[in-house]
Amino acid sequence: MAELTHWPEDEGNESFTIQTSDPLGILTSTRTVVELGEDVWINTDQIEKLSKRWLQADTQGQKLDIPLWDERYHFSDGTARTVNWLLLLDALNFCFWAEKGQARWSIDYQGQTLNGYWAEAAALKRAVEEGLPLWDAEYLRTIPEETIAHIFRGSGTIPLFEQRVHNAREVGQVLLDRYAGQFTNAIEEADRNAIKLVLLLERDFPSFRDITSYRGQQVRFLKRAQITVADISGSFHGQDWGKFADQDQLTIFADYKLPQVLREYNVLEYELHLAQKVDNKELIQAGSEEEVEIRACTIWACELLRQSLQRQGHAMTAAEIDMRLWLLGQRSEEMHPYHRTRTIYY
Numbered sequence: 001m002a003e004l005t006h007w008p009e010d011e012g013n014e015s016f017t018i019q020t021s022d023p024l025g026i027l028t029s030t031r032t033v034v035e036l037g038e039d040v041w042i043n044t045d046q047i048e049k050l051s052k053r054w055l056q057a058d059t060q061g062q063k064l065d066i067p068l069w070d071e072r073y074h075f076s077d078g079t080a081r082t083v084n085w086l087l088l089l090d091a092l093n094f095c096f097w098a099e100k101g102q103a104r105w106s107i108d109y110q111g112q113t114l115n116g117y118w119a120e121a122a123a124l125k126r127a128v129e130e131g132l133p134l135w136d137a138e139y140l141r142t143i144p145e146e147t148i149a150h151i152f153r154g155s156g157t158i159p160l161f162e163q164r165v166h167n168a169r170e171v172g173q174v175l176l177d178r179y180a181g182q183f184t185n186a187i188e189e190a191d192r193n194a195i196k197l198v199l200l201l202e203r204d205f206p207s208f209r210d211i212t213s214y215r216g217q218q219v220r221f222l223k224r225a226q227i228t229v230a231d232i233s234g235s236f237h238g239q240d241w242g243k244f245a246d247q248d249q250l251t252i253f254a255d256y257k258l259p260q261v262l263r264e265y266n267v268l269e270y271e272l273h274l275a276q277k278v279d280n281k282e283l284i285q286a287g288s289e290e291e292v293e294i295r296a297c298t299i300w301a302c303e304l305l306r307q308s309l310q311r312q313g314h315a316m317t318a319a320e321i322d323m324r325l326w327l328l329g330q331r332s333e334e335m336h337p338y339h340r341t342r343t344i345y346y
């Protein structure tokens with residue numbers, strides 16, 4: 001069994017092992033960033049502490065109930081229409097935070113005031129309930145800006161509105177050009193394999209191409225491509241269109257909430273100036289070394305957490321670790337702020 005890496009501050013030999021394969025090239029490409037980066041680092045002692053805390057919670061039966069698919073705010077009719085709806089959901093699943101000092105965009109739905117991801121999902125479900133065929137590629141291909149504005153109507157404006165219009169139309173166009181309008185055809189072309197479907201999304205749907213570079217080297221995150229597969233699996237409860245091989249090969253999804261939670265647990269540590277920028281909600285440029293280091297260390301902190309849990313006989317997939325951390329991040333008002341990067345990738 002490969003040893004967990006110990007990174008005592010005084011040792012220079014920062015190297016750590018990829019225990020599983022790395023078919024998406026995410027662990028390999030982010031490892032370089034973690035080793036070279038100076039603004040963000042992983043505290044492996046805190047990873048051990050967190051894994052033990054989760055083990056204790058689980059043995060005491062406080063298993064954080066990872067919810068099955070939440071149908072309140074997700075359209076779900078068990079057909080190919082739901083698969084296309086989920087692709088649209090994750091084509092628009094990014095960047096829900098407001099400008100400094102502004103209130104978040106929110107919607108009212110079924111008597112609830114929702115914001116963030118839940119507002120996006122519920123708005124898209126509300127639209128279907130109001131008769132908009134959001135599963136129809138032809139409809140999406142030329143969807144008017146006014147219609148998207150109507151779909152996301154609420155308090156304030158959803159951030160990056162133009163990009164969301166573009167992404168919705170791109171989904172329609174690519175589905176028509178390559179998959180006869182049905183993403184289920186892409187699932188079949190990918191042999192119902194999670195990794196192949198992520199790579200297909202990267203190849204065919206440009207807005208999902210969540211790849212950047214760090215000091216001249218390519219760094220891959222593929223967050224929305226991966227979460228699309230996880231969401232189709234979740235919506236279909238791992239059956240039918242949601243039954244994928246190699247789903248355990250997915251990494252966590254590098255969004256803005258996981259680093260916030262990991263930093264709260266002192267698993268991630270930020271260099272002083274970066275910490276001040278994040279805490280002051282100053283913009284961190286997309287593609288900057290700081291942003292890439294935050295995301296890369298998030299990937300590897302969760303991989304090392306997964307390895308630690310596995311060593312202690314508690315196997316969890318990256319996606320399960322992801323969901324647990326993300327749900328903890330839904331109660332994040334009292335935490336230090338998450339980093340602000342305006343991007344369509346997460």
Ligand SMILES: Nc1nc2c(c(CN[C@H]3C=C[C@H](O)[C@@H]3O)cn2[C@@H]2O[C@H](COP(=O)(O)O)[C@@H](O)[C@H]2O)c(=O)[nH]1
Pocket residue numbers: 068069070093094095096097115116117118227230231234252253254255256257258322323326329330346
């Ligand atoms: N790593 C990871 N990031 C995730 C999700 C989700 C929701 N998915 C689950 C929910 C129900 C189903 O069970 C889905 O599986 C949204 N996000 C990201 O978070 C950010 C939004 O956050 P807030 O501003 O607080 O709404 C934004 O970057 C969004 O892209 C996840 O699961 N993991």
